[in-house]
């Protein structure tokens with residue numbers, strides 16, 4: 283076995299149907315969608331078909347989908363404009379959000395004096411819903427809650443229906459970073475009380491550099507990027523037509539194959555958990571990634587029982603052996619900052635050990651798992 287790709291939470295391999303569709307658009311449909319001639323109109327019509335199709339898959343309306351360069355831009359658009367244009371003076375979030383949210387919140391604090399409060403986590407890294415309600419009940423500044431649906435490092439699932447209902451009850455707006463859940467879960471946005479969401483195509487076998495913000499109608503959001511009137515004036519710049527079409531194709535196939543692929547990936551994950559437990563007694567699983575009710579089926583974040591010396595070279599050795607996965611450690615070497623997610627809730631003793639995130643897709647196999655577990659077992663015994 284030459285190479286194993288277990289880093290699907292970082293990004294996914296594009297489906298060949300998506301690549302083909304993108305190539306066809308790049309080759310045959312090169313008009314500027316803002317041009318009024320036939321070339322432009324056909325490019326524009328592809329974008330609008332994609333918007334309509336995506337809206338239908340999520341049960342929202344087409345104008346509520348605003349194409350962006352990805353999840354980071356969608357998070358930035360929502361959070362910045364909420365403060366600048368909607369009078370939001372306080373944001374409630376969590377310490378385990380993606381940096382696309384956390385670093386934006388830092389900037390908003392500095393630039394606008396926005397009050398940013400972080401909800402408490404339990405010892406598994408799940409948000410404390412009672413604390414969230416207590417924060418919401420304090421009133422005062424107009425509030426927005428920004429909480430992700432599925433955590434990208436440990437896979438914890440937040441009950442966003444419950445969060446959304448609390449937000450409605452206390453008259454707060456709700457933004458959810460859904461980058462790790464759209465394309466992986468069957469989502470009907472009409473049942474989730476969410477005002478804004480961020481989505482990214484490359485997490486569900488679509489192209490990089492494209493995503494969208496879901497922006498509930500009449501939200502009052504204003505653009506971050508000024509220029510032309512693209513995206514109904516909310517996001518200027520000539521659209522990446524091929525990418526938008528690729529995003530739609532990827533979401534369409536992901537939705538169509540969701541149940542089948544979910545079952546398959548979950549069986550791989552369960553097999554990996556089982557094999558790791560028997561090969562490495564003492565292994566622990568961070569967050570609730572070993573609980574299928576509370577975690578996504580796509581990843582495992584394992585705290586491995588290795589000595590400090592072995593921990594130091596683990597990622598390097600995995601890579602050298604053709605195994606791609608991600609470091610989930612708090613801090614294994616003096617030069618990197620480690621994971622803000624694990625540091626937010628793991629006890630110090632576990633933070634000293636190496637944690638690794640293995641994330642899967644339908645392209646993975648049991649043989650690959652056997653190969654990785656064998657490598658880890660041998661590495662432990664060396």
Ligand SMILES: Cc1ncc(COP(=O)(O)O)c(C=O)c1O
Nearest residue numbers: 352353354380382434459461482
């Ligand atoms: C939870 C989460 N939010 C946001 C992002 C950023 O998305 P993008 O890479 O499309 O900018 C990522 C990607 O790593 C993510 O996992």
